[in-house]
Amino acid sequence: AKDMHWNYRLLSDREWSGRNAVALSAGVNGIYLSRANLDVAFDDSGRQINPLTARLTGNVVGVMKVFNRCGWQAEPESGASLPHQYSLMAGQGVPGKGD
Structure with missing residues (x-):
């Protein structure tokens, strides 16, 4: 994703939600x-x-293709309280959840 000029940030709880949350574009x-x-x-x-909960912005379809090629699945979180929120799952899956 970095090669495709995607911004990547690891956010603290304070930056993730609430009044001090990082504004996403x-x-x-x-x-x-x-x-x-x-x-x-x-x-x-x-x-x-x-x-893994992630927020994806911009060309989401493009990064989802990259995730799929790398064995990851990204699904929009239905009813997510925050915008642009997705659940990411690695190819091996979560034990007991579809393995």
Whole structure:
């Protein structure tokens, strides 16, 4: 994604939501991750154990193609409280959730 000039940010809880949240622009190609969510999405061995919540802006279709080529699936979160929010799952999936 960096080669395609996508912005990537790892956000603190304060930057992720609330009045101090980072303002996202639909016109900017960006991938934004919550540090807290990243910590609970993977175990100590690096295996994904929960969906990874991300915010995607800009050419979302383009980055979703890159994710798919790399074995990741990105699905829009229905009813998400925050805009541009997606669930990311690695190809091996989450244990007990479709394996």
